[in-house]
Amino acid sequence: MARTSPSERRAVVATRRRRPTLGVEAIVEVALRLVDTEGVEAVTMRRVAAEFDTGPASLYAYFPHKEALLSAVLTRVLEEIPVPRGDDWQDLLRRHMHTTRDVFARHRDVARLSFGTVPTGEHFVDIAEALLAGLLAGGVPAQVAAWAMDVGALYVAADAFEGYLQGQMFDDGSGRPPEEVGMEFYAGFADAMRALPPSRYPAITGHVDELVSGDGDDRFGFGVDMFIAGIAAQIPR
């Protein structure tokens, strides 16, 4: 019996602190680190457990299934979103959407986890209150404000997820810088459009530059502004 017994190992840990102690928060932190470095699909019960020098079964004392662990990772990330502030409702909304997107972008493809979940928890309620209050104070009708929060959240998450995937598309291939590959891809895309028959595709062939212009940030900023304009159009005067 060369292997140390569990109790011996635990004793060693207590004194030399060779590995982190198991626990809900520690597990979430390890999983989040995996997300940050390799993406959501790299989160594996085995890999997370390996960080604690143990097997996957140990994690099931803290989470009923993997989904619960990933959901905990998401709430942990959403906690990084500050309660929004702003001069007027437009400023408030714009800043909140941009910072939320930034938080998602900091953690690779976590945004994918937000689909199909109804976020709860105190911090999220605080954010919702600040947004709703700001919109109402700006004269936005309550029904418009309520649904706009919904639509806006969906748009931000979708854009963050899409942006990550687009970025991945351009660095899976070789070791070259992703933005260089991206530029090349869009140049080829533009050429393909220009090669279309103008008689059948007058609109596309006539506006290739506009169709391929702007990076992800530009397009997101445009979408946010358009979203705000859509709300503003529904303020009675």
Place this chain on the structure above:
Amino acid sequence: MARTSPSERRAVVATRRRRPTLGVEAIVEVALRLVDTEGVEAVTMRRVAAEFDTGPASLYAYFPHKEALLSAVLTRVLEEIPVPRGDDWQDLLRRHMHTTRDVFARHRDVARLSFGTVPTGEHFVDIAEALLAGLLAGGVPAQVAAWAMDVGALYVAADAFEGYLQGQMFDDGSGRPPEEVGMEFYAGFADAMRALPPSRYPAITGHVDELVSGDGDDRFGFGVDMFIAGIAAQIPR
């Protein structure tokens, strides 16, 4: 050797047509049927291959990996979207967004496959041309029209995906009708909001009805109209 050799089996097939013949289109059709009945995650190389009475290795003669098969399923589905028509650009856009969402909804969670892909192919170009031409004819600036198509497509896909997941949330539990479970869930949600302290959460507690009102269709229709209003606000006059 009781097992029949491949040649014998093929001969039987040729005469009695016991199973469909292997081929790109046939494989896509089988995969799509799996998506329609059980969702994307039910598509397994083994399950698809089983429909042809063979093992997963046989599929790799037609698709380099599973992702390519799923991508083919997506393009097959996108082909169901008609080239958009409409009286004016608002009508054109609104109808196109609704029918696109309907097509996604017909095929469970296919919408998830559309994230991170830049759709190409003749049919898609036709759709883009019709949309762009309609917007330009309505006086929408080219740059606005180009980006709006991008943002709109993302929003439709995200809503379709989210809508599917929300629906799934309410019928995983028991055998009861999903909409009944959903109503119950939102009633509980509303009660939780009403139980919040009004002093700290005046906006939320004061507008619970608006926050929980409307089903998925209502919210999507609202989002589309707001999107159109956002474009309209950028037409120079």
Place this chain on the structure above:
DNA sequence: CCTTCGCTGCGAACAGTGTTCGTTGACGAA
């Protein structure tokens, strides 16, 4: 003090996944 209970921890195994390897057999060209 001894026994029993419940709990964290976890090794082993199960059923399933995508993908690869190496072989088979049929068919058209030489």
Place this chain on the structure above:
DNA sequence: TTCGTCAACGAACACTGTTCGCAGCGAAGG
């Protein structure tokens, strides 16, 4: 007839999430 090509595929590999059942411990009960 012989050769080369290629679709087809059985078997296996390395991996996944999850469950089972068994240790070992601390607290509770007699």
